[in-house]
Amino acid sequence: PMRVIALANQKGGVGKTTTAINLATALAAIGEKVLLLDLDPQGNASTGLGVPKDEREPSSYDLLLAERPLSDVSQETAIPRLHIAPATLDLLGLEMDIAQSPDRAFRLKKALAAHSGGDPQFSYVLIDCPPSLNLLTLNALAASEAILVPLQTEFFALEGLSQLMQTVEHVRSTLNPQLDILGVVLTMADQRNRLTTQVEKDVRETLGDLVYKTIIPRNVRVSEAPSFGKPVLLYDMNCPGSKAYLQLASEIIRREKAL
């Protein structure tokens, strides 16, 4: 079966795209067939996986308008077993384009359902969301079995967490009763910094086991990698960031197996 997971958090710059790219790569490295679905008009995930700007059609926009099937939109990347459905600025117009349509929040769910059984087969679909609770993110949450929450170890990011949890509750009661919280991953953590350790303590106290043991450290190699169009696992596989993302992938798989 295809596991569909949304990487979402309305707070900006918390590591959604970086986690989507590097977790997708790590899962592919350990043998899973993965699709990274870029739902952010900025198209950072498409850039971070090296998709040239003029090779992003058909895109996730065409998928949501039901004009192209997933098998047309997904393309191979330089990483074996990892495909991407790229994003373009067209997504900015989606809200206006489908505002009147009754199934506007379920476009992605329908597109993924239409694909199941098709070629290529994916074991994981990771959806990179924009930093807002708009129709794009709602489509992702309605189509997903679970949400993975990247959480920067900063005060403003912590403040937004309770709002995000309320949104998940709201989506669960209106659009998607199956939506679970897969987990919360702390990102850009600097263990020498009091704020980081304070946020970590707060989050573990309130959310307990939902917070992964794996913590992604702040590591400049992680932020350099996208300028080469590569995940950090390819750019520098021995750096602390790469090790942390590989560890996160195996922690997620271990938890999935225990389910």
Next chain:
Amino acid sequence: PMRVIALANQKGGVGKTTTAINLATALAAIGEKVLLLDLDPQGNASTGLGVPKDEREPSSYDLLLAERPLSDVSQETAIPRLHIAPATLDLLGLEMDIAQSPDRAFRLKKALAAHSGGDPQFSYVLIDCPPSLNLLTLNALAASEAILVPLQTEFFALEGLSQLMQTVEHVRSTLNPQLDILGVVLTMADQRNRLTTQVEKDVRETLGDLVYKTIIPRNVRVSEAPSFGKPVLLYDMNCPGSKAYLQLASEIIRREKAL
């Protein structure tokens, strides 16, 4: 006259709120009468200036719905000469609430125009925008004389800059012919880091004098301050972050005088 400036960038987490809070405080410290208008449903600017969650009504939402005048919505802060128009989650519903109204992009412009001559008088209005190019940000750009662009010295942030410039062009030709670019301020810069110096070099080459000489360094005191509901200038006025924001305020005023 009242100078209205939007702090906008659709890339998330680049320092829009942090710059809005600390620049507003620095301008007030040097004698200007400032209003910080929080247009982000997250309400980070309201939190960063110490407005309790249960004291945020009436809010900027009421202003945009034309139900309350600016003099009702703006409230004093702990900082002399600095007022805030707080934000609440109600803003999330704005797009649906005013989607059909022909003046939906000009609500803020009208509200600010209705206030001019009223009490209190402001010399600067700084608008903190959410990380998207939605109706809230469009209202801010339509109501402003200029946009101040906080730019994190990171690759993804640089990638988004050209899209932001296109959006400014588009707003200038459709909603607001007077919209200028006030300037671009580099944020969270780590001068020891090759990526920072590379981004700085790229931006100065493409945008020249539009980029302020003042660079805001990455400084943990800046990210600690909001958890105490204070601008960093109040939390630790001698730290590198505070000095940089005071320097930015005087660079902006010097340029305004030269106009």
